[in-house]
Amino acid sequence: MRRVACLALVVAASVGGCRREERRFRESPPATTPSAVRISSLQPGTVADTTPASNPYEASAYAQSEGQRLFGWYNCAGCHANGGGGMGPALMDDEWIYGSAPDQIYSTIVQGRPNGMPSFAGKIPSPQIWQIVTYVRSLSGLTPMTGRSARAEHMNFYQGAQSMQGAQKPKHAFRPPASEFP
């Protein structure tokens, strides 16, 4: 019995592992444009069903590392740094002005936001946007641990440093809430 369970575990792990490492030469994204994305949780009257569109790459390690590369290539990092922010807000913290769900982040990238987030509609192919979404969510530990890289891939990594990805504790006690920032 124990042997069977063990075998089942190995099979499950390898199947999961396949998906984790899955990469395709031709991407066919599920919903190219999430429809009716809400960026407010406040709804007048009855709360309607708001199941967010899922990100097909949520658990994919490959998509996440591609997302990280694209995050640099499309100059997202120029404003958001490696998650800590600069011209744009920090993405590694737990404050989300326009929502942290995959379809909300997708919409923010495509539509832009009026306080400074450019609209990348027509500039980045949809599968690449989903990969960037995966990486952005991984910065604050919102994607499954199995898909996340063990350490940051830039100069911030030095001996003794902890990975910034997935860090959960608040960075300091004095930080007031963000509200008016892009």
Place this chain on the structure above:
Amino acid sequence: MTIRSSMQCRPRRVLASVMLLLLAACTREDVPGRANEPAKPATPAGGAPRASAVLDPEDGQWTRPAKSLSAIRYSQLAEITADNVKNLRPAWSFSTSVLRGHEEAPLVVNNTMYILTPFPNLLYALDLTKSGAPMKWMYNPKPQSEAQGVACCDVVNRGPVFANGMIVFTTLDNHVIAVDAATGTERWNTKVGEINVGETMTMAPLVVKNLVLVGNSGGEMGVRGWLKALDLGSGAVRWTAYSTGPDSDVLIGPRFKPFYPSHRGKDLGVSTWPGTQWKIGGGTVWGWISYDPALNLVFYGTANPGPWNPDQRPGDNKWTSTMFARDPDTGEAVWAYQMSPHDLHDYDGVNESLLLDVPWKGQTRKVLLHPDRNGYVYLMDRTTGEVLSAEPFVHITTTHGVDLKSGALQYEPSKAGHVGEVVRDICPASPGGKDWQPSSFSPRTGFVYLPHQNLCQDAEGLEANYIAGTPYVGMNVRMMAGPGGHRGELTAWDPAAARAAWKITEDLPVWSGTLATAGDVVFYGTMDGWFKAIDARTGTELWKYKTGSGIIGQPITYRGPDGKQYVAIMSGVGGWAGGIVAGNLDPRDSSAALGFAAAMKDLPSKTTKGGTLYVFALP
């Protein structure tokens, strides 16, 4: 706070000083009469020859951020002195309703104070004749909100300027606007830049004759830098001088006579770049301009080349990180000097140039004193562009001085980073030995008061990808405190001796300007909110007051309608240095705020956002 003296006796220096003293004794200018303001007689600092400056008659006003066209930020008001400044106390305050970095200088004209806020660039007029300075009017230019997304280092503005009955200023979304100073009615409004290519405007204009001089920001966005002259009456653009490109665009013509041979040649703004890289090569103009009416020349520096990653732009990258002297009537360049050819570390050349008369090797020279981001105080002959001296005011590892024969900056090869390499211990860091925060000069002490940083950094080159209107940097940076562990200094610089007389060390970068007064008091602020008065001769702290937020503004002083001397400062942390607080950045990522957040991790525990004007007076 500690004070370090560097008044070491060196026999050769002493001999030279004695000789200069004899020669300079008859050329030294004393402070002209200051109306109704008896001051202590000026006493030379240590008896050595000292720098001086041509002073305008004191009118008790503050009509442009630097007060004088020579940009010395010196007031001849002397009611507040080193003896009585300890009694200074707040008179009134004003909240701007904006919580971003307040780098601006307020103006005082005709008993009215004008305050221009960071984005959204609200302009307030306050009536100083009435108790509590109530608002006369407010002008809201309603700039495009999206402009915030292309402003590299907080959404600051460095102040308006008064000219011809109008307040003239720039907005973050690239408008230059003139407003009637009495009524707040818009006179003209000219759009001169485009946010979709990454341009913004943060600088204070300078008005020379009937021209408004303004430049663009966006050196981190692949912007091509320019200085424009707008007609003061109509707002129409009279000329545009680009910082890169062919001579016809840079307004280099027959009158152009640079001092050094390396700066001569046709279309160097093209040939010192690979391909058409000059079109997105930076050299923006967002700092300070000064003007010498006798020579009819304006002086200003251009910003860093883009991208920061130097591998993508082999060559000298002219005319970035360059000092220009131009005829304001036509825009023609008369001379130029590139402080940092093929800049490697974001050493913009935009810092202020103070126009002084300095005893130098037996002669009094008309100089331009320019403390540069690269860590040297340049003393240049402002008629020719010759560098008389370039001495370090901070710890420098990136270069080994300036060769005065060729004018060339001597680079340290091991600090030139490349793609994929991490270079450590780069000093000064990218904001430089000193950034935009302007110095002041007192002819009574002969010292220039430099507010500045003490920062070093590690950097890693990355391939930068040009996408119009997005960042074009190509560098991961992590900054830290320089030698000594403190991050800021205020240096009293003696131009005649070309060295520091004394230094004050501050824990945080000194990101505010300084103000020098005839009462022999120098004012400045700290990023944790202290507004301080120090003795102009010794640097001894005489008074301080804790304001609501960190100070990164420019102190001013004026005579109120009641005849009393007032001192004013904006309190509201932000800017590149304070972006961690103003922009809620996350310092766990040490590359946040282009690496500045790493050096400022403790700032959120020392100050909070604010936006308040404080005005002080004696009881």
